[in-house]
Amino acid sequence: MTTAADAYTPITMARIREIIGFPDQFIAEKKEPRLGEFAMRFIAHSPFFCAATFGADGLMDVSPKGDPPGSVRILDPWTLAIPDRPGNKLADTFENVTATSSIGLVFFVPGLREVIRVNGDAFVTDDPELLGMLSADSKPAVLATVVRVREVFGQCGKAVIRAKLWEGDTRGLAEAATLGGDFYTLSIAEQAQKINNSLGDLVNGGLYDVVEENYRTELF
Numbered sequence: 001m002t003t004a005a006d007a008y009t010p011i012t013m014a015r016i017r018e019i020i021g022f023p024d025q026f027i028a029e030k031k032e033p034r035l036g037e038f039a040m041r042f043i044a045h046s047p048f049f050c051a052a053t054f055g056a057d058g059l060m061d062v063s064p065k066g067d068p069p070g071s072v073r074i075l076d077p078w079t080l081a082i083p084d085r086p087g088n089k090l091a092d093t094f095e096n097v098t099a100t101s102s103i104g105l106v107f108f109v110p111g112l113r114e115v116i117r118v119n120g121d122a123f124v125t126d127d128p129e130l131l132g133m134l135s136a137d138s139k140p141a142v143l144a145t146v147v148r149v150r151e152v153f154g155q156c157g158k159a160v161i162r163a164k165l166w167e168g169d170t171r172g173l174a175e176a177a178t179l180g181g182d183f184y185t186l187s188i189a190e191q192a193q194k195i196n197n198s199l200g201d202l203v204n205g206g207l208y209d210v211v212e213e214n215y216r217t218e219l220f
Contacts, residue, residue, distance in 0.1 A: 047068060
């Protein structure tokens with residue numbers, strides 16, 4: 001079948017790099033194999049995230065997930081547990097996870113422009129103790145997805161700023177997640193040595209100003 005997509009020509013990754021360039025060292029090296037203290041606090045205050053999975057047929061699926069803050073449980077720095085609530089029983093995410101195990105998560109905190117991303121391997125369990133731990137409104141989770149963390153990293157807030165996503169959330173989740181600080185100061189604190197090697201003097205207070213200037217001048 002011919003569609004509108006057939007009118008366009010794909011380009012190679014080499015051509016993409018010609019257009020967009022390459023990331024700075026500290027961005028290229030920002031991925032960590034475990035959850036740090038700030039990443040755990042961020043996830044604990046996130047009431048909304050998206051889960052990306054793919055099936056045996058290679059097709060991708062992205063599912064939005066919403067729950068009270070703290071519903072996603074951090075079992076240790078390498079493990080997350082995600083509750084499943086009653087839904088439409090389509091089970092696309094479960095179909096994919098049981099076929100390939102790969103999962104990608106993007107966590108949002110209302111009022112914060114930046115997000116935390118987690119990539120890893122997942123499986124589904126009906127362990128009664130874990131389902132009880134993941135209860136909401138006094139009801140245990142229907143199932144639980146356990147994620148073995150492989151990569152953790154933050155992503156800048158340009159998409160959230162462009163979308164004007166947060167308009168006056170009143171719960172104070174952003175301040176609770178950052179303890180009144182800011183995303184970049186706390187992110188640096190978790191990767192101090194690695195980031196110091198690539199950012200130098202910017203670690204001592206200058207990175208926030210650089211990021212803000214980038215948001216002002218390179219949003220579009």
